[in-house]
Amino acid sequence: MIEIKKIVKNFINGDVVTNVLKGVSFTVPKGQFVSIMGPSGAGKSTLLYQISLLDKPTSGSIIIDETDTSLLGEAEATRFRLKNFGFVFQDSALIPEFTALENTLLPSLMLGDNYIEAKKDAIKIFTSLGMLHQIDHLPSQLSGGEQQRVSVIRAIVRKPKILFADEPTASLDTERSQDLMSVLLRLHQEGQTIIMVTHEEEFAKMAQRLIFVRDGQIVKDTIL
Amino acid sequence: MATKQANNLKLTINTAFFIALKSIQRGSLTVKLVTVFILLLTFLNLIVVGGLLIGVTEDVGIKVKNSHVGDVFIEPAKEYDYIQNTNDIFSILNGIPDTHYSPRLTTGATIEYEYKKATGGKNPARTSAVITGIDPFLETQVTVINKRVISGSFIDEGDWDGIVLGSSLVDGYTSGKQGTDATLGHVVVGEKVRVRFPSNRLYEFTVVGILNSKSSAVDQRAFINQKILSQLLSTDRYNYSEIAVVTHGNIPPTSIIEMLRNINLGDRNNIKTFDQAIPSAVNDLKKAFGLIGNIVSVTALMVGIVTVFVIIFVNASSRRRYIGILKAQGISAPTLILSYIFQIIFYVLVGVILGALTLFIFLQPYFAKYPLSLPMADGQLLLTTSYVSIRVVILFISSIISAFIPAWFIIRQNTLDAILGR
Numbered sequence: 001m002i003e004i005k006k007i008v009k010n011f012i013n014g015d016v017v018t019n020v021l022k023g024v025s026f027t028v029p030k031g032q033f034v035s036i037m038g039p040s041g042a043g044k045s046t047l048l049y050q051i052s053l054l055d056k057p058t059s060g061s062i063i064i065d066e067t068d069t070s071l072l073g074e075a076e077a078t079r080f081r082l083k084n085f086g087f088v089f090q091d092s093a094l095i096p097e098f099t100a101l102e103n104t105l106l107p108s109l110m111l112g113d114n115y116i117e118a119k120k121d122a123i124k125i126f127t128s129l130g131m132l133h134q135i136d137h138l139p140s141q142l143s144g145g146e147q148q149r150v151s152v153i154r155a156i157v158r159k160p161k162i163l164f165a166d167e168p169t170a171s172l173d174t175e176r177s178q179d180l181m182s183v184l185l186r187l188h189q190e191g192q193t194i195i196m197v198t199h200e201e202e203f204a205k206m207a208q209r210l211i212f213v214r215d216g217q218i219v220k221d222t223i224l
Numbered sequence: 225m226a227t228k229q230a231n232n233l234k235l236t237i238n239t240a241f242f243i244a245l246k247s248i249q250r251g252s253l254t255v256k257l258v259t260v261f262i263l264l265l266t267f268l269n270l271i272v273v274g275g276l277l278i279g280v281t282e283d284v285g286i287k288v289k290n291s292h293v294g295d296v297f298i299e300p301a302k303e304y305d306y307i308q309n310t311n312d313i314f315s316i317l318n319g320i321p322d323t324h325y326s327p328r329l330t331t332g333a334t335i336e337y338e339y340k341k342a343t344g345g346k347n348p349a350r351t352s353a354v355i356t357g358i359d360p361f362l363e364t365q366v367t368v369i370n371k372r373v374i375s376g377s378f379i380d381e382g383d384w385d386g387i388v389l390g391s392s393l394v395d396g397y398t399s400g401k402q403g404t405d406a407t408l409g410h411v412v413v414g415e416k417v418r419v420r421f422p423s424n425r426l427y428e429f430t431v432v433g434i435l436n437s438k439s440s441a442v443d444q445r446a447f448i449n450q451k452i453l454s455q456l457l458s459t460d461r462y463n464y465s466e467i468a469v470v471t472h473g474n475i476p477p478t479s480i481i482e483m484l485r486n487i488n489l490g491d492r493n494n495i496k497t498f499d500q501a502i503p504s505a506v507n508d509l510k511k512a513f514g515l516i517g518n519i520v521s522v523t524a525l526m527v528g529i530v531t532v533f534v535i536i537f538v539n540a541s542s543r544r545r546y547i548g549i550l551k552a553q554g555i556s557a558p559t560l561i562l563s564y565i566f567q568i569i570f571y572v573l574v575g576v577i578l579g580a581l582t583l584f585i586f587l588q589p590y591f592a593k594y595p596l597s598l599p600m601a602d603g604q605l606l607l608t609t610s611y612v613s614i615r616v617v618i619l620f621i622s623s624i625i626s627a628f629i630p631a632w633f634i635i636r637q638n639t640l641d642a643i644l645g646r
Contacts, residue, residue, distance in 0.1 A: 054552055054640045075556065082554020089643065093549040097250035107553050109239045112231065
């Protein structure tokens, strides 16, 4: 369960204060697939960064499974992300020197998981996504769609409580985008909580719930 | 709590090692080669220049010791012209096993050459020198000057009018005073020279040898038989100006000095160890060369660590987004910083290994075979374990610091800014 309470985010540039989020509140139950949509500059990505602890809100609080994340320091927030979150960014941002498999194993290593077991789990997901033969490929040897799939595997391999996706289809063509969305839908069906920011209505509507943000406020919150 | 911290530390080290290993395995070959090459050069710069300068200064000292002062050097105290109580000194020295000594009689004098050709008011070639009377047999047991004769031979015990000239007194044997008024000119073995003693007494000698010990105090001397010098100076046969002592036994030079001082000989004579007897110019030279060596080493180290700094800074800057992504996934900043430190430790290790191979397989044998030939010494690459170890440790620590700073600077930046490239 994620409780977002009156989140305010201001950006200060010299004397200019830009109020990007203006007291946003909502709750995400476990296992829900939420799309956040809105026009450019609406504050949807900023909202995602606050919830995923990549940024700190100016005021308000985010409570995740009874943990008030506003009380976490930098190192604690990093540890919290490691244990609870998975991320899929606009581009895959895979580490170029690591193979596809190695890219997905870093969080497991950092958490002290059994390396062999972690590898087995990762290979299972690679197999289920039809990428077994590419586990030893370097990112430069993979297509854009394949790289993004690897970044999804990296995000979910440790079965995170919440999967954050920031414009995951933005750098993919339509076919690859639909392919990626089908992966996310499959994960949701398996019980994965997903919060996705997108500006593409077609994909946003594939989620269970659509939150529309404009000028730093939620203007529409619909269960689809 | 402590167990949890130890476990976290272990995980940090494991993950950092994994990241470093993969970066080394699959990183840019050019960057790897340049980094290792820079560290190899830094290592060689740290070791070689200083090692050569130490080799030169050590050799200067060794030459002074082996050609002149020995392990213990005895001179008269200021108020005396000659060493006092020589018989007591000899008796003590004779009682010490494996110890040899060479008593010498010295006087300032003028040596003249081609004086027979100097007619019509023209002056002969002349130079001032320390005329040193020696017992050739005793001298060869104490110093190696008989082996430093570069033309002709050393004087024999029964040779009453033979003279061996130091190379600084003549032209053609050293690069120093060529063609100046301070030398006799091109004297060759077999020619006659004339010595004008302080009493104005003249004596003609035949040049039997020219020696070049590369020790200026010796090369500015002329050696003759001590017995003839005693006669020419009309002094007692047992008057000596200096005694050089060498010992090869178990009794250290300091103990020999102690024995001599215990019978109050120290009051009337100056009794010194080799280090005390060594000319102050040599000690100044040692200090100056040591300073130059340190300056060169520090400069080399600075160049090396600045290069490492730049390489790591450029590397970390160009990977800022990946670093942000890793941090977003929960890979901690210390883990990422440590991965850079592991990488630089690896590169330093490779640089040091290659440097050590270059040093010990090529450079050291090369300088042993072809030492740097300087006027005052032959420079070899002198490397002691402590000298090399200290520099290796300095290189490791400096490189780690120079990798840590840029890595820390880049990695500590805001995660979101790194991801978004702000």
